[in-house]
Amino acid sequence: MALTRLRLQDxxxxxxxxxxxxxxxxxxxxxxxxxxxxLLEAVYYLETxxxxxxAADRELVAFGETVFRVQADLGREGGEGEVxxxxxxxxxxxxxxxxxxxxxxxxxxxxGLGRLGAVIxxxxxxxxxxxxxxxxxxxxxxxxxxNDPGYLEHLQRFRHALQARNALLKQGPGGGDLVAWDELLxxxxxxxxxxxxxxxxxxxxxxxxxxxxxxxxxxxxMEYRCTAGPNPSAPRAEDGNAPSPSAPPVQELxxxxxxxxxxxxxxxxxxxxxxxxxxxxxxxxxxGEPGETTSLRSFGSGGQRRTAALxxxxxxxxxxxxxxxxxxxxLMDDVFAELDEGRSQRLLELLxxxxxxxxxxxxxxxxxxxxxxxxxxRWRIRYGRVES
Amino acid sequence: xxxxxxxxxxxxxxxxxxxxxxxxxxHSLMRGPKEECLRLARALTSLAERIRPCAQCGNFGEEELCxxxxxxxRDAALLCVVEGAFEVASIEGTGQFPxxxxxxxxxxxxxxxxxxxxxxxxSLLARIRDSNDAVREVILATSPSVEGEATAVYLEGVIRxxxxxxxxxxxxxxxxxxLEYVDGSTLVEALAGRREM
Numbered sequence: 001m002a003l004t005r006l007r008l009q010d011x012x013x014x015x016x017x018x019x020x021x022x023x024x025x026x027x028x029x030x031x032x033x034x035x036x037x038x039l040l041e042a043v044y045y046l047e048t049x050x051x052x053x054x055a056a057d058r059e060l061v062a063f064g065e066t067v068f069r070v071q072a073d074l075g076r077e078g079g080e081g082e083v084x085x086x087x088x089x090x091x092x093x094x095x096x097x098x099x100x101x102x103x104x105x106x107x108x109x110x111x112g113l114g115r116l117g118a119v120i121x122x123x124x125x126x127x128x129x130x131x132x133x134x135x136x137x138x139x140x141x142x143x144x145x146x147n148d149p150g151y152l153e154h155l156q157r158f159r160h161a162l163q164a165r166n167a168l169l170k171q172g173p174g175g176g177d178l179v180a181w182d183e184l185l186x187x188x189x190x191x192x193x194x195x196x197x198x199x200x201x202x203x204x205x206x207x208x209x210x211x212x213x214x215x216x217x218x219x220x221x222m223e224y225r226c227t228a229g230p231n232p233s234a235p236r237a238e239d240g241n242a243p244s245p246s247a248p249p250v251q252e253l254x255x256x257x258x259x260x261x262x263x264x265x266x267x268x269x270x271x272x273x274x275x276x277x278x279x280x281x282x283x284x285x286x287x288g289e290p291g292e293t294t295s296l297r298s299f300g301s302g303g304q305r306r307t308a309a310l311x312x313x314x315x316x317x318x319x320x321x322x323x324x325x326x327x328x329x330x331l332m333d334d335v336f337a338e339l340d341e342g343r344s345q346r347l348l349e350l351l352x353x354x355x356x357x358x359x360x361x362x363x364x365x366x367x368x369x370x371x372x373x374x375x376x377x378r379w380r381i382r383y384g385r386v387e388s
Numbered sequence: 389x390x391x392x393x394x395x396x397x398x399x400x401x402x403x404x405x406x407x408x409x410x411x412x413x414x415h416s417l418m419r420g421p422k423e424e425c426l427r428l429a430r431a432l433t434s435l436a437e438r439i440r441p442c443a444q445c446g447n448f449g450e451e452e453l454c455x456x457x458x459x460x461x462r463d464a465a466l467l468c469v470v471e472g473a474f475e476v477a478s479i480e481g482t483g484q485f486p487x488x489x490x491x492x493x494x495x496x497x498x499x500x501x502x503x504x505x506x507x508x509x510x511s512l513l514a515r516i517r518d519s520n521d522a523v524r525e526v527i528l529a530t531s532p533s534v535e536g537e538a539t540a541v542y543l544e545g546v547i548r549x550x551x552x553x554x555x556x557x558x559x560x561x562x563x564x565x566x567l568e569y570v571d572g573s574t575l576v577e578a579l580a581g582r583r584e585m
Contacts, residue, residue: 149572160534167498177496177504180542184534 001082001117001329002358003043005073010062011045012038013384020388022377023075025330025359027369030381036362039386040120040331042070043360046086047116048142049099049109053124057090057097066092072116086115110153114146117357118329119317123338125309129296133282140196140283143316147323148195158188162274170272182261185277190253192278193226197247200224200283203315210311214347220287220296220308228260228276306338310347317356327357334362336370344370392418444515446491446508448473456480456488463487465524467552469512469543471495471531479529487527490515495530495539504542512543516550525553532559 003021061068071087087100099112106112145152161184211220260276285296320328380387399410442454466487492507530536560578
């Protein structure tokens with residue numbers, strides 16, 4: 001999809017504006033704290049209907065206002081029946097969020113997800129690698145909710161059952177009906193596990209490839225690590241002759257999850273919450289030669305972590321491209337500033353390829369616009385106002 | 389507190405009715421003939437005074453046993469378990485179910501403090517046991533929500549040892565809808581629950 005028109009109203013420091021967006025995108029230049037990231041945040045809000053920076057909706061409303069609104073008109077990149085417009089509005093006083101697709105309000109926000117087909121690259125992505133497994137699970141959950149039909153519903157049902165089970169565990173002994181919740185927990189949990197594992201296995205080689213390309217030949221790998229059930233090993237053999245690993249069937253995962261729950265029962269009961277399951281897993285990132293297990297999170301340098309975060313976003317873009325069969329829109333928030341020259345150059349080569357669509361990028365100075373340097377129109381931003 | 393405010397407040401306690409709708413309803417009652425208002429009041433009074441839960445199934449009725457439990461033509465071999473009396477009315481509305489009902493009075497929800505003891509489960513099990521195998525099939529018609537599913541799983545576990553066949557309402561494509569508009573997860577359920585023609 002390509003953005004053709006963007007209308008904003010009171011989103012952070014961006015007041016009311018109406019912008020015509022060229023098909024190739026734009027490079028937004030402005031000093032710090034003028035609203036560059038806010039603009040990308042507003043655009044990406046239309047993909048997931050929440051802030052990619054983790055801000056609460058009420059924090060997105062401009063100071064002194066009660067409602068923000070973001071609306072995008074989308075142009076076709078081919079394909080019939082594609083969406084023409086997406087909009088979102090949030091009212092701080094009633095705490096109501098309204099999401100409209102093609103001028104019609106969606107009954108569930110989940111029905112409006114992923115209409116832009118965008119990937120966002122931001123300096124804050126490094127937290128994906130350097131912080132705990134929670135952020136990586138959230139990454140997987142968002143990605144799969146957008147690209148794997150049915151994932152979101154299983155995830156929501158799994159969480160619901162988990163809450164109920166934890167409530168019973170807290171009530172202490174006498175909760176004999178734990179069995180009923182275990183059934184629901186394992187049924188939906190195994191679906192979540194299976195889809196996360198399949199994804200990790202499918203995209204592990206691509207992650208390794210992108211990491212190697214950007215870093216200039218270093219090795220890094222990712223694999224899904226389960227607290228309940230088997231851990232398929234990531235494909236690490238160089239020769240390509242190793243049998244490619246595959247995720248176990250859902251029935252098998254259900255059985256293993258149930259066994260893990262049974263084994264953890266005593267501990268769960270003591271702690272008052274469920275200690276094994278997809279809500280405790282990790283998309284583990286390691287580096288080094290095959291066979292070595294050096295955690296990127298613990299031992300990676302700043303540059304290595306940033307490279308891994310970029311590789312993960314590139315993988316996300318490819319996943320989007322495959323599942324939608326069209327080029328993803330790229331949002332880049334001042335990404336090159338953080339990289340050394342070699343990495344910047346190699347990342348650029350990857351990004352200039354034909355696989356990516358419209359690009360909306362930001363930088364503090366014109367000289368730092370590197371992606372599509374000769375073709376992207378320059379826009380300026382000052383005090384939250386864009387001059388195109 | 390004026391009479392008008394009284395009525396508005398009472399009406400807005402009802403599900404699906406906010407203060408605005410309650411005010412509109414109240415004004416409509418005031419504008420209409422006085423007799424209409426009194427007829428509603430009498431109907432509500434008799435609802436409160438005469439309706440009570442059936443001693444056997446928990447459905448609403450006017451006597452010790454509800455009209456369905458008293459009906460000798462109902463098939464005692466088929467027992468349909470529902471969350472509330474509203475579902476009894478829905479299923480009765482189809483005119484296609486010959487058996488009897490059992491109303492749970494809710495569904496399992498640990499977050500709200502609802503466990504098996506808070507539902508009419510003991511009376512359901514006693515009813516099946518006391519029927520001396522007359523109940524041959526128990527249909528679990530709880531809702532397809534997570535709590536409804538957990539309730540069904542729990543009931544299946546406690547009913548099956550007593551002998552009857554335990555079945556669950558089918559899930560899938562709604563009547564009159566087009567495949568094109570059915571969401572993915574419903575389609576998956578429908579595929580899993582397909583049957584031979």
